[in-house]
Amino acid sequence: MPSDRARKIPDADTITGPMSDNDGIDFDIIEMLYFAYRDFTSDPDAILSESGFGRAHHRVVHFVNRQPGMTVADLLDTLKITKQSLARVLKQLIDSGYIHQVEGPNDRRQRRLYPTRKGRDLALELARPQSRRITKALRGIDPEGQKLIRQFLQGMVDPE
Amino acid sequence: MPSDRARKIPDADTITGPMSDNDGIDFDIIEMLYFAYRDFTSDPDAILSESGFGRAHHRVVHFVNRQPGMTVADLLDTLKITKQSLARVLKQLIDSGYIHQVEGPNDRRQRRLYPTRKGRDLALELARPQSRRITKALRGIDPEGQKLIRQFLQGMVDPE
DNA sequence: CAAATTATGTCAACAAGGCTGACATATTTG
DNA sequence: CAAATATGTCAGCCTTGTTGACATAATTTG
Numbered sequence: 001m002p003s004d005r006a007r008k009i010p011d012a013d014t015i016t017g018p019m020s021d022n023d024g025i026d027f028d029i030i031e032m033l034y035f036a037y038r039d040f041t042s043d044p045d046a047i048l049s050e051s052g053f054g055r056a057h058h059r060v061v062h063f064v065n066r067q068p069g070m071t072v073a074d075l076l077d078t079l080k081i082t083k084q085s086l087a088r089v090l091k092q093l094i095d096s097g098y099i100h101q102v103e104g105p106n107d108r109r110q111r112r113l114y115p116t117r118k119g120r121d122l123a124l125e126l127a128r129p130q131s132r133r134i135t136k137a138l139r140g141i142d143p144e145g146q147k148l149i150r151q152f153l154q155g156m157v158d159p160e
Numbered sequence: 161m162p163s164d165r166a167r168k169i170p171d172a173d174t175i176t177g178p179m180s181d182n183d184g185i186d187f188d189i190i191e192m193l194y195f196a197y198r199d200f201t202s203d204p205d206a207i208l209s210e211s212g213f214g215r216a217h218h219r220v221v222h223f224v225n226r227q228p229g230m231t232v233a234d235l236l237d238t239l240k241i242t243k244q245s246l247a248r249v250l251k252q253l254i255d256s257g258y259i260h261q262v263e264g265p266n267d268r269r270q271r272r273l274y275p276t277r278k279g280r281d282l283a284l285e286l287a288r289p290q291s292r293r294i295t296k297a298l299r300g301i302d303p304e305g306q307k308l309i310r311q312f313l314q315g316m317v318d319p320e
Numbered sequence: 321c322a323a324a325t326t327a328t329g330t331c332a333a334c335a336a337g338g339c340t341g342a343c344a345t346a347t348t349t350g
Numbered sequence: 351c352a353a354a355t356a357t358g359t360c361a362g363c364c365t366t367g368t369t370g371a372c373a374t375a376a377t378t379t380g
Contacts, residue, residue: 006261006271014260014274019225019283025291027226029310034219036316037197038240054336059194065179066187072357080198085338087358100174101166109347109356111166114174123179131185137315141308148305149312150189155297156196214365232328245367247329269327269376 043129051122056089058126061115064099065123068114071104075113098122203289211282216249218286221275224259225283228274231264235273258282 021027044058063078064070072090076083090113093099098119104110115123138146181187204218223238224230232250236243250273253259258279264270275283298306 006263011260013276013278014262015225015277015280016228016274018227019280019287023284025284025287026294027287029294029313030222030287030290031226032310032313032317033197033200036313037193039318040193040316042318056337062190065175066191067178068176073355081337082339083357084340084359088337091358100171102174103166104356107348107356109345111357114176116173117175118173120175120179124183124185127179127185127187127190130190133316134186134189137312139315141312145305145308148301149309150192152297152301152309153189153192153196155299156200156293157192158199158202216366233326241366242368243328244330244369248366251329264327267327267377269374271328 040130040133043133044126047126047129053092054089056085057093060086060089060093061098061119061123062126064113065115065120069102069112071110071112073110093119200290200293203293204286207286207289213252214249216245217253220246220249220253221258221279221283222286224273225275225280229262229272231270231272233270253279 019025019027041055045055048054048058059079060075063075067074070078072083072086075090076086079086090099094101097116100114100116101111102114104112138149141149179185179187201215205215208214208218219239220235223235227234230238232243232246235250236246239246250259254261257276260274260276261271262274264272298309301309
């Protein structure tokens with residue numbers, strides 16, 4: 001049932017020319033970033049959906065494995081989400097044995113986060129296809145070129 | 161109320177060593193992609209939230225501006241989402257005058273999508289901060305290097 | 321031409337993962 | 351002791367994805 005609001009002919013306020021890199025805006029890179037990230041996350045997403053976890057769990061597992069012993073506050077700073085959002089997924093990861101909490105050694109209010117063996121294994125399993133994708137994309141690019149790519153990606157991040 | 165399940169001392173199943181690039185996995189690039197994309201989308205997100213739109217609207221406005229006259233099916237192929245998801249945001253964009261539908265010239269079932277002036281302006285406004293960010297990240301990288309970056313990003317995308 | 325296929329729209333329900341606001345508790349700090 | 355800090359939790363809301371089912375108009379096919 002195509003909507004009855006479709007016109008037969010473009011009216012005066014219908015733009016027909018494509019937006020292209022002419023305007024000094026690099027639409028190609030903008031789009032490539034979108035597609036690259038979409039596919040980059042698709043591999044772990046597929047693995048996670050089997051365990052009933054999602055992308056949010058992936059991030060938490062990843063960063064806790066990268067920096068075991070980090071506090072909840074560290075994680076909130078890294079992810080830039082609210083503690084209520086974090087609490088939901090963190091609780092599930094703790095309850096299902098992927099992450100342990102340890103009382104802070106100096107400050108007993110803190111909950112230091114550590115992966116379990118199971119948590120480490122999951123993090124590695126999720127990283128593997130992403131690493132494969134990156135390796136493939138870097139194929140044929142020499143170390144200098146790879147350094148430029150890192151520099152570019154780093155330059156895209158807001159300075160802290 | 162720190163949970164009563166926090167241990168005082170890491171037990172046997174607590175991994176304390178960080179996951180690092182040793183395992184042949186490039187965790188640095190994995191993380192940089194996450195941070196880069198997060199910040200890359202933050203600029204348009206901030207603009208959109210003022211108009212009551214979200215990231216999904218951004219994508220639709222972007223692609224319709226990139227290829228005016230594309231059909232709904234084209235858009236579904238590009239975004240790889242379901243038509244029900246698309247319908248929600250597309251309807252809002254049409255109702256608020258950012259996008260027009262025109263009956264397909266050969267196939268009258270089709271709804272060709274075109275931006276209005278307002279839609280084009282929005283797409284450009286959203287692209288501008290992203291373009292600025294890219295330009296900044298590319299600063300000091302010569303054309304050959306920029307080509308490698310494009311090659312890398314393209315290589316991250318699944319072949320169609 | 322009748323039947324099947326295609327392009328699109330729509331209703332309903334559900335899930336993930338963001339958000340805000342408010343409040344509670346334990347611990348540390350001044 | 352009072353204030354600040356680290357964390358947890360309840361309740362509700364929003365966006366944006368999902369599935370399944372069904373409807374309509376137009377085109378294509380046998």
